[in-house]
Amino acid sequence: MHYRNKWYADLGEAPLLFALGIHGQYLFVDRQNQLVVVMMSSQANPLDAELISLTMTAVSHFREIFALS
Numbered sequence: 001m002h003y004r005n006k007w008y009a010d011l012g013e014a015p016l017l018f019a020l021g022i023h024g025q026y027l028f029v030d031r032q033n034q035l036v037v038v039m040m041s042s043q044a045n046p047l048d049a050e051l052i053s054l055t056m057t058a059v060s061h062f063r064e065i066f067a068l069s
Helices: 049-065
Strands: 002-004 007-010 016-020 026-030 035-039
Touching (some): 016 049, 026 049
16 A cells, blocks of 8 residues: 555555545545545544445445446
């Protein structure tokens, strides 16, 4: 995992770029599958590790479902 200019980059087997804001704001970019996922919310806590984990899991499932062959 790399971080630069407010973007995280997972350059592993299935590359993913994502931005993480406070209170549940996310932007995920999967260039390989031409998929963008945006999540806007107003969570009570600025950062919630459990909800971040759940969001990352959900995005992983979306990527599997919408993967280009």
